[in-house]
Each structure stands twice: as C-alpha cells, then as structure tokens.
Amino acid sequence: MNEVWYVVGLVAVSAAVLVLGVWFVRREIRDEISPAPLLWTGYAVVAAFVVFGVLRTSWVVLS
C-alpha cells in the first residue's frame, strides 16, 4: 500500500512539473530569450527523461 501511494504521489508531482515546464517554456518564448524550436526541443528531452524516470521507478517500486 505504501508503494502504491508513493507511485501515485510521484506521478502527480511529475505531471505538475511537466505542466510548470510548459508555462516556463512559453514565458521564455514570449520574452524572446531563445528560439521557440530550441526551447520546445529542450522541453521534449527533459519531458522524456522525466517520463522514463517515472515509468522505471514505478515499475521497480510496484514489482
């Protein structure tokens, strides 16, 4: 049960981080800090890292 709640929390926090990431990238594009394609590519790389980390950790914790 402890493990299940841990995974639920991990997924919730990670989803919040990904949403915050979208806000951050849009703010950077609006302020013309870096080109939009570069920022979205960077976001995709980070999001892939986060999703992979969440999936791997959840699988290990629940198995």
Add this chain to the structure above:
Amino acid sequence: MRTRAAILNESSLGWIGLAGRLYLGFIFLSAGLAKLPEPAITEQAVRGYQLLPWQLAPAYAIAMPIAEIVLGVLLILGLFTRTAALATALGLCSFIVGITAAWARGLNIDCGCFGGGGASADPTYLADTLRDLGWLAIAVYLIVLRRTKLALDDLLFRRGAPSADYYSESSKKTELGSST
C-alpha cells in the same frame, strides 16, 4: 519603465544568484571529487538503490561523478549557467526519487551522496530528502533568474547595450544634462 528601485532589486537578485551558484557549484564539485577515486564503492552505492539495471551500475558510477564535477565547475564559473542549473535540477530530482523510492520500499541504505553508500543500519532518508529539496530550490532559482553576477556568460555572450527602459527618469535627466 523601470524605476531605480527595480534596478537595485534586480541587482541584489543577481548577487543572491551568485551566492547560490557558488554554493551549489562547490557542493556538486565536492560530491563528484569524493566519488571519482572510488568507482567500486560508488557502484555498490548505486546497486543499493535497486533502481538501475545491474549492468548499468559500473558506467553510472563513473559517469555520475564526472557529470557532477563538470556541472560544479560550470556553476562556479557561471558558464552556460541556466543549462547547468537545469541539468543540476534534473540530477537532484533523480537523487530525490532514488532516496524516496528506497524509503518507500523499506530499504536500509546510505545515500552515498558524498562517497560511501550501500547497506546502512541507520538511514537518514528524511534529512537527505529535505537537503536535496533545498538544493533543488537553489537550482530552480538559477533557472528562473536568467542572469547572475560575475558570470562568464555575461563576458562571452554579452547582449547589446541596455535599452532605454533600463534607465530611470532621473538618470536619463542626468545624462541629458551632462551632454548639453
């Protein structure tokens, strides 16, 4: 239009950013230097978490200290500061996930953050997690801040001269007065 107070405020935020950069940089540098000469012990610490595939542990045990040293140096120098802070934040997130996952599964291990690691009779998960969350807050601050003081970024990738918005009304008047 920016007021003088806003410029002063921006300046002090930059100095706080410098302090955070140096602190986090030295933390990562010392963590990397502590682990680099002992890859076998670091490998044991990595395996203790039981998160990574067994075969990946040796490569991770060598790559992690090197990455920590590189990130530490970049933060101290203020070179690619925001990218380094982002990588540092991701690394800290992975450490927090590793520690809390071990905690949730009831493992008894030392975090091995500054060398050592593996089985431990007295794990300090709460303290380790809170400490890493504090460092994560500093890394996020460096990402959001954009510019810090005494950074090589400013020297190498200096943007154009400050726009008119950078000056307050009083300083504009002073400059106009001096030119006539």
